[in-house]
Amino acid sequence: MQSRLVDRVIKEPLSAAANHSRSVNTFIKFILVGIAAFAVNEAALYLLYDWPSLPGMPDKDSSVDLLLFSHPDSRLLIASVIAVELSIVFKFCVHEYWTFADRLRRGWLLARLAKFNASSFLSPLIILGTVNVLTPAFGISPYVSTIIGAVIGFTVNWLLSAHFIWPGHKPAAEANPSA
Numbered sequence: 634m635q636s637r638l639v640d641r642v643i644k645e646p647l648s649a650a651a652n653h654s655r656s657v658n659t660f661i662k663f664i665l666v667g668i669a670a671f672a673v674n675e676a677a678l679y680l681l682y683d684w685p686s687l688p689g690m691p692d693k694d695s696s697v698d699l700l701l702f703s704h705p706d707s708r709l710l711i712a713s714v715i716a717v718e719l720s721i722v723f724k725f726c727v728h729e730y731w732t733f734a735d736r737l738r739r740g741w742l743l744a745r746l747a748k749f750n751a752s753s754f755l756s757p758l759i760i761l762g763t764v765n766v767l768t769p770a771f772g773i774s775p776y777v778s779t780i781i782g783a784v785i786g787f788t789v790n791w792l793l794s795a796h797f798i799w800p801g802h803k804p805a806a807e808a809n810p811s812a
Contacts, residue, residue, distance in 0.1 A: 655735065655802070662732040663791060666724055674720035681712035721753045722746070733799035745798055752793040756786030 681687065690708055691697075697707035704710045725746050738745070763782030767773040773781075 659732060659735075659795070660791070663728070663794065666727045666732055667787070669727070670720040670724040673723045674716045677716035677719045678712055681715055682709055718750075721750055724753070725749045728794060728799065733794070735802055736799035737801045739800065748798050749794070752790060752798065755789055755793070756783070759786040759789060 681690065682693070690711065693706060693708050695707050696703055696705050697710065728749070729742070729745070760779055760782035763785060764775050764778040767778040767781065768775045
């Protein structure tokens with residue numbers, strides 16, 4: 634009886650507080666990694682697009698005809714695709730070994746990377762959809778629509794990362810081997 638009372642009054646609230654604190658710390662790390670990934674994206678874009686001459690890269694403003702559309706600046710297209718992918722791989726690595734280090738790992742590393750990569754492309758699609766629905770349909774500024782889309786995209790990324798790619802926490806002994 635006394636053991637149940639101790640569990641109910643002391644251990645359960647402490648465990649709940651520890652889980653809440655761990656979730657808040659993980660969420661803050663998630664935000665910080667997103668900010669750092671933005672910096673990685675911008676740096677890569679600068680190096681690939683604005684660096685004077687890179688071997689193998691087309692000149693600025695050289696158009697390219699693709700199957701369904703043409704793009705007026707093939708260098709920008711190539712640079713932005715590479716920059717986005719570099720920032721996604723950066724985010725995955727930091728999330729894998731820091732943000733969600735205390736989470737279970739299901740499946741192979743490359744399978745988790747593929748899931749994360751797919752989920753990361755949702756945010757730009759959500760922003761694109763939000764801007765192109767809210768602005769013409771409701772007359773909302775495209776800048777405000779972009780912010781709304783970014784918040785929705787961030788939320789979707791957080792939920793997918795926290796519950797699908799890195800679900801659940803490791804058992805206490807595995808998460809903290811020194812205990």
